[in-house]
Amino acid sequence: MNSPKILKLILLALAVSAVVACGTTASTDGVESSPTVAATAPPAPPPPSSTQTQAPAPPTQTRAPAPPPPAAPRVAPRAEPPTPPPPEPVTVTLPAGTAIDVAFLDSVASNESQVGDPVRLRVINDIRHDGVAAIPAGSVVSGTVTEAVGLDKKIGGRARIGLEFHTLELTSGRTAAIHTTFSEQGKSETKKDAATIGGATAGGALLGRIIDQENKDNGLLIGAVVGAAAGTAIAAKTEGKEIVITSGTEVSLQLDQPAHITITP
Numbered sequence: 001m002n003s004p005k006i007l008k009l010i011l012l013a014l015a016v017s018a019v020v021a022c023g024t025t026a027s028t029d030g031v032e033s034s035p036t037v038a039a040t041a042p043p044a045p046p047p048p049s050s051t052q053t054q055a056p057a058p059p060t061q062t063r064a065p066a067p068p069p070p071a072a073p074r075v076a077p078r079a080e081p082p083t084p085p086p087p088e089p090v091t092v093t094l095p096a097g098t099a100i101d102v103a104f105l106d107s108v109a110s111n112e113s114q115v116g117d118p119v120r121l122r123v124i125n126d127i128r129h130d131g132v133a134a135i136p137a138g139s140v141v142s143g144t145v146t147e148a149v150g151l152d153k154k155i156g157g158r159a160r161i162g163l164e165f166h167t168l169e170l171t172s173g174r175t176a177a178i179h180t181t182f183s184e185q186g187k188s189e190t191k192k193d194a195a196t197i198g199g200a201t202a203g204g205a206l207l208g209r210i211i212d213q214e215n216k217d218n219g220l221l222i223g224a225v226v227g228a229a230a231g232t233a234i235a236a237k238t239e240g241k242e243i244v245i246t247s248g249t250e251v252s253l254q255l256d257q258p259a260h261i262t263i264t265p
Helices: 002-040 191-211 216-235
Strands: 090-094 099-104 118-123 127-129 132-135 140-149 160-169 175-185 250-254 259-263
Touching: 090 127, 090 132, 118 160, 132 259, 140 175, 175 250
Parallel strands: none
Antiparallel strands: 090 259, 099 118, 099 250, 118 140, 127 132, 140 160, 160 175, 175 259
């Protein structure tokens, strides 16, 4: 009884093995035949190249530039009037006695200045003549020291300073010859001393008449000499003052003679 069952099982196993074997062969045949099918298929189109020329963009419409505005009509330049020639120089004559207000640019002193030292003055105000500024303010007057006497040079005398001016330099640079002087004497001794000097001289004259009554002229001469000597001795006891004119001191001069000055109006 067991042998037929065993046989059936063996036959069933063989049948299953045969079915499995057939399925494997069919699968292998399907794989090998796929290249043939692929070879007969048409080739796929190549991908688009990055360097392929793209279609040109449609042209951009540009607006034509507006025409420039018409040029303004050219006007001929107006002719300038000719420049008038410069005025001709004229000569102005200032009469003698014309006053000129000036200020010292250099200092002078009776006990320090020497004869020949240069001295300069500056004109303070315009000196006008016939409506024209003959000597403009700022012009310079030049001269020299002609006398300088200090108190130590003459006992009992007065200090003196003398100046002479001869050249005028205008602000335009032109020069002119002028002549004017300036002098100053130290303050006199006190009124008492002056009276003493005069009184001593008068007393000497009276003494001369007493000494020589017969020759009046001789006695008067002797008395005057004696009296003057007495007066000088008295004056020597009083101290005087030196003359010092500092820069900036203002004085007024007068022309000693006419001055011919050439100016440009």
